[in-house]
Amino acid sequence: MKRTSFLYILFYCFNIVSSVEIPPSVLFQVENRGIVALSPDGDQIAYFSQNANENNCLYIKKVFSGDKALEIPFSQATDIREVLWQYDNQHLLITADNHVDMNVRLYQIDTSRATIRELIDDPVVYTKIIAYSANYPDLLLVQLFPIKVAEKDYKVPDLQCLNLKTGELGIHTWNPGNIGFWGIDKNLVLRCTLTEDLQNNISINNDKTTILTKKRENPKEFSTSPFIGFTNDGNHVYLYSNYNNDTIRLLKLNIKNGKHEVIAEDPEYDFTNSHLFDHECGEILLAGLFREKFTSQFFDPKIEQDYKVLRKKLNGTIKILSIDKFKKRWLILQEADIEPPSYYIYDCTIDQLELVFQENEEIRKYELCNTEPIHFMARDGKKIFSYLTLPKEKAKGAVIIVHGGPWQREKWQFNPLVQGLANRGYAVLQINYRGSFGFGKKYLQAAFLRMGDNVLNDIIDGKNWLVLKHAIDEKKIGLIGHSFGGYIVLSELAFHPEEFCCAISMAGISDLTWIGKMSGIGANWWHQYFGKEENFLKNISPYYHANKITKPLLIIDGENDQAKYKGDSLLPFLTHNKDVKSIVFSNEGHVITKPSNKAQLFLIIEGFLKRYMLLAR
Template sequence: MTVDLERYLNVRAAYGASIGPDGTLAFLMDTTGTAQVWTVDGPETWPRQRTFFEESVGFASWSPERPELVFSMDEGGNERAQLFRLDADSGAINPLTARPEAKHRWGGWSNDGDRIAFAANRRERSVFDVYVQGRAESGDDADLIHQGDGWLSLGGWSPEDDRLLVVESHTSFDQDLYSLDLDSGELTHLTPHEDEVRYHSANWGPDGEALYLVTDRDADTLYLARLDLETRDLETVVEGGDWNVDGVSLDEDSGRLAYSRNVDGYTELTVGTLDGPTDIDRLPTPDLPGGLAGGVSWSEDADRFAVTVTGRAENTNVYVVEIGEVLSEAKNLEESERGAKRPASTESGESERWTRASTAGIPRDSFVEPELIHYESFDGIEVPAYFSLPHDPEPGETPVIVDVHGGPESQRRPSFSGLTQYFLSRGYAVFEPNVRGSTGYGKEYTHLDDVRKRMDSVKDLKAGADWLAGHEFVDEDRIVVKGGSYGGFMVLAALTEYPDMWAAGVDTVGIANFVTFLENTGSWRRKLREAEYGSLEDDRDFLESISPINHADRIRAPLFIIHGANDPRVPVGEAEQIAAAARDHGVPVELRIYEDEGHGLSKRENRIDAYTDVVAFLDEHV
């Protein structure tokens, strides 16, 4: 069965679930070509579309008390998200913020559903302040509760709605947590520390006297901990061990929680109920397909939760896991005080798919699962990678696409990708390395590419290409390097550092010049990026020395470049300057700039347009 690219790019995704107070499930789905809000009333019942915009919706969150939800949307990928309230009964949509010059970062509903909170850079573009406003008020009525001086976001309302959890990010790996009293405006620092420490996925505990969070304080990997808000003591709840505990979701009323462990890129999900401050009554492991799961949303009674599920051979859908009734708060307190131990639940943890995002008629059994491999780099470091071979490969004749993730503080995980499956169906192998600097493998591994060690990660790419060249099925003369954002930099760096290794390069929203990138990126994120790459003040010469634009004369391989005109992270000038420089040296270059896109391609019609040309480009040159 031969299926064209457009069909593969029409495989749908349903994700970002939120369970309403009456049990209705809201989620995002890209049926129309951009992610919109949809709802269903039961498992695989007919979905109802709730928003009808050309732009993608960023999230949807039900009110805890009323049939209404808040969602976000930007314009043309500019990332200046605005908040809107949707009345689920009437379908009416009302703008809550209407400040298109500012970014708005959702902070959650109050528990009584009367107010919302958000962080925004309205006052000054490089900093975020904290705002609270009534559920039906406009942005002009928002109360400025706290003026920030850095990158602030919110972690939700306390159980009594008297405090907000505030997160300040100094770098991607260094955060501080604060409690903001809404009556007095007092900001209490909860996590004073000297060295770099990650604090994320923080949840208020059932009594509001503690936080349950994920951290790597005094450890290489992330673990689940309880932070006492009075004593500031941090107690371990679940050890990290060899793998990160990468997220936790806690229902305040019931003490039910779910946490995930990232095991070589795959999700291990554990569900339970707090039995005292740091003990968990574990429930049966949910029966979920795909290998990756996240984004937990609890029902009102915490007897079920919704979660997004995906896998390399499993397109993205929302499942609901049934976990049974919980004891009342009074009963929990009574048993805790007398030290009683409850038996583990006998509920099965069975899951049911609630959404049916289609595979566009492509048989699921045609999708290819990757093999997890490890290869040795120049200094002996073992680099993990996912390697996928097409069906029935010919020895020594298989072209390969080396696909590099962005970030760099990120990790390639085996989620579904229609584009990846298309390339596999066309006879390409796909190689996805998690080079040094990737998350998921501990703090030490993540810092192996910082600032002056930047090019060591590019050497990891070379080592991966060397591994491929020795593989029995691979044609070493037809290895393509492809990536987006920081992965786009890796493409350009690979082409300039090792020009004879590659048959072609595909760069999407990539960094060509670290100096102009840092000068022109959004002011709110410059400080965080300098912590990773180096500062303009102290490291300018080094940044110039590693910028691909300054070595464009070395490029030999044909180059395809994709960029969004509204990109606030990596401005479009990065694409324009590397395209011009490569062309000046006689390199075949294709440049596609999309006027209604930002940092990547969010609209299906643009993805189809761009990757149809990429396929033709690779057919010609590879």
């Protein structure tokens, strides 16, 4: 009888935990997403996290062993960019930014001795890994981008070769100044390049001639290398491109004559830079795209069949991050809307799945709210892709989250801010307004020169959809936006002051006139998107219309924000409205990154919304 009572009490307590407010300290914990790596032999996992003392550490774990992970303190940097195993399965290559100031350095860690060596020590460069091959395991191709140079003097750096044993650094290929990306084969031979001129013309070239030319039609296009890998004869390269098409496709390009074959495409969504390539065989194994949710398209029948078996074991979306050289063990990222990411190792030869770690285990005790992909029609008939999260009870109000970029996009995944707001009783609408990336170039280009009208209308039309479809009180709908999302938030309050009850701008851009002063490669694209004439840019810049803002506004910034234009000033906003508040986080940049600061920020947001949305008359 006593045992039954204890189980009943335990079950009852668990339900209580599931129904109460989630503490901000639970919502916002250390994230490890994107910094996990599987060794080439498939026997070890490396990942970064913080230990009990909140110090940054590298963890090395032998898979399927039950052994405790080896902890290696890593105090050299806080912002880890990339983790790459060397082919000796002993050393790791790490790129990291210590002060979030774009000075990205390269480190080598010997996991057998727990020693750390800095390979490139230059305080004014951004180190980028370009190529690494099993055929030459002691050589690494890198570029060293200057971070403190006048725009008129800027030159895209040369391709350099670093000897990982001796530390010797030398020129691999000279860059005339316009080579943006390098097509390197498995023998570290340069097969083709991608160049861009001042008119945004993109060219793919072999060593003798230009084989393909097109306009760069959006900022995300070629923001990372389009080159995936080469066939064994070196005559064909797999790449991503929207060449002669609306959406980005997977192509196989003949680098001798420029002819291409379409390997995979989707009529509505772009393929993303998420793929697996077998460099030994010269074959593409799979490629990913983000429709409403992430999905993969397979080109290897064996991997596809094994994936179907794995699919039955896990919920949410499953992304194969890497496969060992034997195609035996996979590193898996499992994501869902109502649980943080989890990382697994899957051995497809014995159908065995092992959990590596789960992010934010504490929040799994709480009941979270489902996020559903939705769309609504804008006033001009354009289909606007979005995500809606409703609270468990009737919504007290609604918050529209406006992403930055402006060419970024919202995705179906766990979002602590969204879950925190829904847990507090708010409906949350994440809008992929026109100009968002991932839905084809027509969708993105629909925002060209329309930041001041049609893009703002998309947000208002999303608000009206909430009122019509979900009976949200139109007087209790607010906005939260970051970076260029912050610009949109400020613009809505300035140009449509009666539409929203309050707004929060985080690292928001308020003055766009700096865009008209841009020059050099890439500037023409910015001018196509935002405009160039000073009067036009002033007309759509909320900085010059701050006196029109009548609703409560909270402005959040990081003290060390290097991305936000320094000409921006809070003075016009603070002068004209007593309900404008400004908060600056010390030792933070364009993004608030520290978990404690994120938790504090959420408390501030929560109090602001309660005062100006829920308690406002």
